[in-house]
Amino acid sequence: MKKSIAAGFCLPFAFVDATCALETAxxxxxxxxxxxxxxxxYYQHARSASFYRSGHRVSDDFRLRSDMGLLRLVQSVPLSDGLYWEPQAILPFGHLRTGGDARVLGNESGVGDLNLGSVVKIRLPTRHGDMLGLGVFVQAPTGSYDRDDALNLGENRWRLVLQGAYVHHFDERWSLDTVADVSGFSRNDxxxxxxxxxxxxxxxxxxxFxxxxxxxATSLGIGGGYVTGARSSVAGDDQGDELRTSYARLTLTHFLVPDVQVQVQLGRDMxxxxxxxxxxxxxxxxxKLF
Known part of the structure; x- marks a missing residue:
């Protein structure tokens, strides 16, 4: 019996462009x-000490520390045998702190943009019950934003994320999760x-993964991801800032009791x-399940 629970997030902040979407576990x-x-x-703590432009490290003392939280509510609605609909709402909040060469960017605290999602999951008639998932998420410009701040928790624009996933169960113990998504953005005027x-x-x-x-009640996961695209322009000037980021993750998930689950994940950019x-x-x- 599979005991993992749907939930994935990436906490976005704006510095020239937004770098995060809906990272999963x-x-x-x-x-x-x-x-x-x-x-x-959720609670996320992350530290950065280097800053890159066009693949070149321009500073090794460009420090950013993020301490972020997130609340997410998911409702499971069974549509038929093996077909599930999961509407959900996601709200991030937290604090960003800079140091070293990045100190000029200042610090930022507040609430991020509200994200509303609709996910459909289908259990396929394979030997071990593979899963197919399709998700649509709309991020509204409701978060903290000030155009004079270099760091913002809100993006001041709409974002649409389309996400697809396939989970292959090799047997009762081994699985391979594959997830891909694309994000589109409205203008920030x-x-x-x-x-x-x-x-x-x-x-x-x-x-x-x-x-x-x-x-x-316990599972281990190892894997990572790759991000590309998101090239931006400001006032018609191309910023030459297309993303190419790869990262690694190690995850431990455990049910303390049948309706309470904890997860610990370690990671870094490669x-x-x-x-x-x-x-x-x-x-x-x-x-917590209700």
Whole structure:
């Protein structure tokens, strides 16, 4: 019996462009138990010390520390045998702190943009019940934003994310999660001190995780992802800032009791073309089923 619960996130902040979307964790596209509501609470701590432009490190003392939280509510609606609909709402909040050469960017605290999602999950008639998932997420410009701030938790624009996933179960213990998504953005007509128009091309992300069900209540996952695209322009000037980022993740998920799950994930960036390079990340997640 699969015990993983749907939940995945990436906490976005704006520095020239937004670099995050809806990063997932191993088991996120297994269904929430039919008819149940899942309340998910996240904490993320990440540190960066290097900054890159066009693949070149321009500073090794460009420090950013993020301490972020997130609330997520997911409702599982069974549509038929093996078909699940999961509407959900996601709200990030937290604090960004800079140091070293990045100190001029200042610090930022507040609430991020509200994200509303609709996910459909289908259990396929394969030998071990593979899963197919399709998600649509709309991010509204509701978060903290000030055009005079270099760091913002809100983006001051709409974002649409389309996400697809396939989970292949090799047997009762081994699974492979594969997730891909594309993000599209509306214009930000109040970007920077001059209130310029920012446009951004589509952003693409691919993730894969090998998952092992170590015990009935405990699973381990290892994998990572790759991000590309999101080239932006400001007031018609091409910023030459297309993303090419690869990252690694190690995840432990455990049910304390049948309706309470905890997850610990460690990660770091492996290669960065543009922006901050994370040297370390800790994600904690608590899930309560009702």
């Amino acid at each position: 191993p088991g996120d596209y297994e269904p929430v138990p039919a008819g149940k509501t899942a309340l998910l609470m 109040d970007f920077g001190p001059n209130g310029s128009t920012q446009r951004q091309k589509a952003r693409y992300e691919y993730q894969t 090998l998952r092992y069900q170590w015990a009935p 290669a960065v073309e543009q922006g901050f390079k994370e040297r370390g990340r800790l994600n904690l997640r608590l899930v």
